[in-house]
Amino acid sequence: MTQPYTRQEMMAIATGREIRDGELAIFGVGLSMLAGFFAQAHHAPRVRAMTEGGVYGATPVGGLPWGIECNRLSANAVSFTNAIDALGCLVASGRCDVGIIGAAQVDRFGNVNTTGIWGGDIGPVYRPPKTRLTGAGGANDIATGCKRFLIMVSHESKRFVERLDYLTSPGYLDGGDARERLGLVGGGPSAIITTLGILRPDPVTREFVLDACFPFSSVEEIRAQTAWELKISPNVQIVPEPTADELEALRRVDETGMLRR
Amino acid sequence: MTQPYTRQEMMAIATGREIRDGELAIFGVGLSMLAGFFAQAHHAPRVRAMTEGGVYGATPVGGLPWGIECNRLSANAVSFTNAIDALGCLVASGRCDVGIIGAAQVDRFGNVNTTGIWGGDIGPVYRPPKTRLTGAGGANDIATGCKRFLIMVSHESKRFVERLDYLTSPGYLDGGDARERLGLVGGGPSAIITTLGILRPDPVTREFVLDACFPFSSVEEIRAQTAWELKISPNVQIVPEPTADELEALRRVDETGMLRR
Amino acid sequence: MSHHKVISLAEAVRRHTWDGMQYASGAALPVGSDAIVFGRELLRQGRRDLHAIFHCNTQQLNLLAAAGAVSRAECGFSGLEGFGFAKGLGRAVQSGAVALEDYSNLAMPLRLLGGALNWPFVPATVNVGTDLEFRSAFDPEHSPNRDKIRTVTDPFSGRTIGAFSTLQPDLAAIHVTLADPEGNAIMLGTEWSRFELSRAAKRVILIADAIVETDCMRQFPNLVRIPGLLVEAVVYWPFAAWPQASPGMYDGDEAHMKAMNDALGSEAGTAAYLADYVDGIDGVDDYLDRIGRERIAALSRGPTSFLLDPYRRWILPHADALALSREGAAA
Amino acid sequence: MSHHKVISLAEAVRRHTWDGMQYASGAALPVGSDAIVFGRELLRQGRRDLHAIFHCNTQQLNLLAAAGAVSRAECGFSGLEGFGFAKGLGRAVQSGAVALEDYSNLAMPLRLLGGALNWPFVPATVNVGTDLEFRSAFDPEHSPNRDKIRTVTDPFSGRTIGAFSTLQPDLAAIHVTLADPEGNAIMLGTEWSRFELSRAAKRVILIADAIVETDCMRQFPNLVRIPGLLVEAVVYWPFAAWPQASPGMYDGDEAHMKAMNDALGSEAGTAAYLADYVDGIDGVDDYLDRIGRERIAALSRGPTSFLLDPYRRWILPHADALALSREGAAA
Secondary structure, three states, X not given: OOOOOOHHHHHHHHHXXXXXXXXXXXXXXXXXXXXXXXXXXXOOXXXXXXXXXXXXXXXXXXXXXXXXXXXHHHXXXXXXXEHHHHHHHHHHOOOOOEEXXXXXXXXXXXXXXXXXXXXXXXXXXXXXXXXXOOOOOOHXXXXXXXXXXXXXXXXXXXXXXXXXXXXXXXXXXXXXXXXXXXXXXXXXEEEEEEOOEEEEEOOXXXXXXXXXXXXXXXXXXXXXXXXXXOEEEEEEEEOOOOOHHHHHHHHHHOOOXXXXX | XXXXXXXXXXXXXXXHOOOOXXXXXXXXXXXXXXXXXXXXXXXXXXXXXXXXXXXXXXXXOOOOOOOOOOHHHHOOOOEEOEHHHHHHHHHHOOOOOEEEEEOXXXXXXXXXXXXXXXXXXXXXXXXXXXEEOOOOOOHHHHHHHOOEEEEEEOOOOOOEOOOOOOOOEOOOOOOOOHHHHHOXXXXXXXXXXXXXXXXXXXXXXXXXXXXXXXXXXXXXXHHHOOOOOOEEEEXXXXXXXXXXXXXXXXXXXXXXXXXXX | OOOOOEEOHHHHHXXXXXXXXXXXXOOOXXXXXXXXXXXXHHHHOOOOOEEEEEOEOOHHHHHHHHOOOEEEEEEOEOEOHHHOEOHHHHHHHHOOOOEEEEOOOOHHHHHHHHHHOOOOOEEEXXXXXXXXXXXXXXXXXXXXXXXOOEEEEOOOOOOEEEEEOOOOOOEEEEEEEEEOOOOOEEOOOOOEOHHHHHHHOOOEEEEEEEEEOHHHHHHOHHHEEEOHHHOOEEEEOOOOOOOOEEOOOEOOOHHHHHHXXXXXXXXXXXXXXXXXXXXXXXXXXXXXXXXXXHHHHHHOOOOOHHHHHHHHHHEOOHHHHHHHHHHHHHO | OOOOOEOOHHHHHHHHOOOOOEEEEOOOOOOEOOOHHHXXXXXXXXXXXXXXXXXXXXXXXXXHHHOOOEEXXXXXXXXXXXXXXXXXXXXXXXXXXXXXXXXXXXXXXXXXXXXXXXXXXXXXXOOOOOHHHHOOOOOOOXXXXXXXXXXXXXXXXXXXXXXXXXXXXXXXXXXXXXEOOOOOEEOOOOOEOHHHHHHHOOXXXXXXXXXXXXXXXXXOHHHEEEOHHHOOEEEEOOOOOOOOEEOOOEOXXXXXXXXXXXXXXXXXXXXXXXXXXXXXXXXXXXXXXXHOHHHHHHHOOOOOHHHHHHHHHHEOOHHXXXXXXXXXXXX
C-alpha cells in the first residue's frame, strides 16, 4: 500500500523519470527544478545539472531556490559563469540533453505560450495583453536547442488550447518536419507531463497524443480538460504510482512542501 | 648638452610622445611596449594601458616582458580577461584610442606585412614564403580598429617597399578613402616612426610623407633608405632630441637595455 | 593624490542620466544582484520616459514601470521567478504605458555582445519561428513583423538564419559585490550578462556593496571581470540589491520581495511604497535604518557568507567608504 | 566510490587522439600556459598528419611542426613573441610540409566562439581587405581567395561585412593552473581563448599543474571558468607548460626557450631535442628530473608566486595526485 501523494507530486515524479543518469540537463525555477533534483536524488546521481545562469554543480540547500541566482543554489556551486555560456554554448548549440519548461498555454504540437493572455487572437496589430505573463526567459532557448525537452503543465482546458494567443517557445510548430525545415537544432518536446497524465508526440505528424493516465485520472477527464480534439494512444498506459523511495527522495528535495500544498 | 642615446631610443621616445595622458592604449611586446610604458612613466601617468591578452592595469617588473602573458607583466595586473575582450570589445569595436605595431615591410599607404617574405609578388597561386615571419597576431585587429595607430619600424629600404609581398595589417589600403569605403572602423595609421624620422599621411591622398628627421639623420639618408619615391613635407622638421628626463624614464622602463644594444 | 571614481548615488544620477535615455541595468537575474538603488534615485530625481534595457526584469524595473518612469522596455524575462509575475511591470504593460519588446534570455546577452563588439547584427539561431520574431511592441502595425529579427544567408552553407539587432545602451548601472576606488570590480555569483553589458554600454556606473583596497584586485585579477578602465563612476551602497540577494553578502528578503510586488500591483500601493522606500531616503545610513538593522544582520548570515571570506580583509570600513563618496562628489 | 577523471598523460593520448585529427591546444599566448606535455606525448605515440588549431603558435606547435607531425595549421600568430620567430614552424612552413592558414588574434577566438555557439559563421569586421582575406594556404589555387573569409549583408543597414568560418576541433588539450579530480578548473593569468576553446571542442582534456580538492572550487566558483561537465579527462603534470610560464606557478625558462627554438631550427637539432626531452621521458618524475630540480625551484620563486597563495591549502600532495592518475588510467 502506497503513501498518499498529490497530483503535483505525481507530475514531478513522472517528469523526473524521464531524466537519465549522466545527462546534461537544464532546470528552471520551481517545478522544473524539483523534478530535476528529484531525479538526481533518486535515480540519476550523475546528472550534470545546470541553470541558465551558468550555475554548475550546485544542489539547493534550505529549500527550493526562489530563482536561478538565489543563495540557496549559489551556496555550493563549483562554477559560476554566465548566460551566454549556459544558454548559448551549452543549450542553443545543441549540446544539452534535456530541459524542462512550464506553460501557460500549450497546443497540440507542443508549442508553448508564457508571454501573455490576450483572450484569443491578437489580431493584425500587436496590442497589450489582458494579462502579462513572464515572457520567454530561457524557455525559448531550451525549446530551440535541447536535444529534447519536457513540458510540465497543470492539465486544464484553458491551458490546453486549440490555438495559442502567442507562440513563445517552439514545440513542433505546424507539425511534421516544420522544425527541421526551419533549421532548429534541438529535437523538440518529447513529452508533455501534466497533473493528469503524459502526452507524447506522434513520430510523423508530431501531434501530441495521450500516452498514459495517472492512477487517479481517466481518459475522459483528460479529454474534458483538453480544448483540442485529443487523440488517444491505442495502448494507453497507466503510469505506475510513486514508489516509497521516489516519494521520499522527492520530499527531501521539496523541503518546503511546495508540491504538497 | 644631452646624453648620448641610440637610434632605437630616439624612435621609442618619438613614439611615446605620440601617446597622450588618459588614452586607452594597446601595446604589443618589445619596442611597442617600451614606447608605451615610457610614455606612462614620463608624461602620461594615467594612460589606460592594456595588452591583447586582456591584461589590465599592469606595469612590467624585472625587465621587459617576453610576451603578453609573461610573469613580468602578470605580477601586478588588476584584471585578467581574454582575447575577445581586449581585441574585440576594446579594439575592433573602435573604442581604443591608440595602438602601436611593428612591420617587416611597410608601403607608402602605411600598409604592413608581418607574415612572410616571398622575394616579390606571390603570384596567382599562393605558395610558401622564403622566410616565414610572425603573422598577423593582434596587429591586424589593432590596425583595423584603433582610432589611430603608430607603426614603429627600422628605416631600411628593404622594409620601405614599393609593393608589399603580403598585406597583413591595413594602413590606408590603396589610399584616399579606401578604408572608409571598406567600412573599417578605425582611423588608420597616424605616423610611421622609424630609426631615422617620422612620416605622416597626407590628409587627402593618405600617402605617407616625410614630416621630420631626427637630429642625427637627413632627408637624403631617409630617401636612400626608402624604396618608393618618398615625398617630403615642405616644412620638414627636426625632432627635438630626447631630454634628460625622457632618457631617464625610458631607461627605467628598458631595464635590460634592449634599446641600447 | 587620489584619482578615485567613488561618488555619491545622487551625484551619479545627476551627472550621468537624462529623460528619454536608454538605461540598462538589472544585469543579474530577477532575484539577485540588481542595482535597484540606482533606480530608486532615478525616481527621486524625477527621471521620465526611460527606455529600459534589462536582460531580465527585476524589482528595479518592476518599480520604475509601476512609478511611470518607463515608456519602453526590452527584456528576456518579465517575471520575478519564484515570486511570480511582476505586478508593477505587468500593470504598466497591460495599460499600454510601457511598450515591452520581448526577446529570450539568450537573445538579450547576445545583443549586448554584439554591441560590445560593435557588430551591426548578431546571428540568431533562437527566437526564430516564434512570435518573438513575428510580434513587435515597438512596431505594432507590422504584424507579422519582419524587421525586429531579420534574416541573413550563411555564406558558407547557403542556409538562412536569423539576425538580432545589437544593443549599446547610453548607460549601464551594474551591481557588483566589490569594487575598488578605481572601478575594478569583482562579482560573486553568476555574472549573468554583466560582463557583456559593461562592454556594450556607452557609460558604466558600478553600484558596489563594499569598497575594497586595490590590493584585493591584484591578489585576484582573474576575478576582476570589469576593469576600471571601462568605468565612469563607483557608487558605494551596502545592501544595494535589497530586497534581492547578493551572493556572499546577503540573502534575499522574502517578505519584502512579496510585499513590494503586492504593493506595486496597484497605484495606491505604489504610492505608499514610494513614500516609504524612495522619496524620503536620505543617504546610505537612513536607507539601512529603513531596511532595519536586525533584518540586515539576519540576512547577512546566509549560506553563502563563506564566499566573501577571502576578500574581507581588504574591505574598507563603512565610514571610510562614505568619506570617499563625499570627497568624490565634491571633486 | 570515486568518479574522478584523472588519468595518465599516456592514457589520455591513447584514448583521445588519432592521426589526421583536428587537434587544438596552445590556448594561451606563445610564452605561457601551453599544454606542451600533451604534444610531447603525441610525438612519443607517433601521431601524424595533425591539423593543428592554435590561437597562437607556442613551443608545442613549434615542436610538433619541427618533428613532422603536423600537415595543416591555423593560427593568429606564428612567432614566439620576445623569443623571435618560431624556427621549427618556420622551417616546416617554408618547406611546404605545413600549410599554415593565417588569421589574426581576434579572428581565431571569434571562430572558436562561433563554434561554441554552433553558429554557421561569425561576423568579421577585422582581417577584411587584407591578404588574410585574399590568400589561403588551404586553397592556394584560388588567389585572390573568396572562400576563406566570405561576406554577408547586414540586414539592418544593408552594408556588407565579412564572415569567418567557425571551429569545432576534435580535441582540445588545455593547460590550467589548478583542476579538481572532477575536471573543474581554475586558470591564473589571461584566459586568452581557453574559455571559448573549452566550449568549441568536441572533447576537452585538461593538463593541470596541480590537482586541488573540490572544496577549492566551492570557495572560488567564479574562478572556475571550465566546469567539469565539459571535461573528458584530467592529466596531472607539474611544470606542464615548461619552458613556458604558468602565472602563479613558475616563470618561463628563458635559457631553454632560446635553446629549444634554436634546436628546432634544424633537423639535427630537432632530433637531438626529441632524444633529450621527448623520446626517453618515463613519466612525471623523470620529466621533472630532466628539467632539473634546482631549476624548478628557481623558476618557482617568481614575481607571481603570491597569486597562488589563496589556493595552496587545497593542493594535493604530489604522491596523492600521481596515485589518482594511476587509479584512473587503470579504470
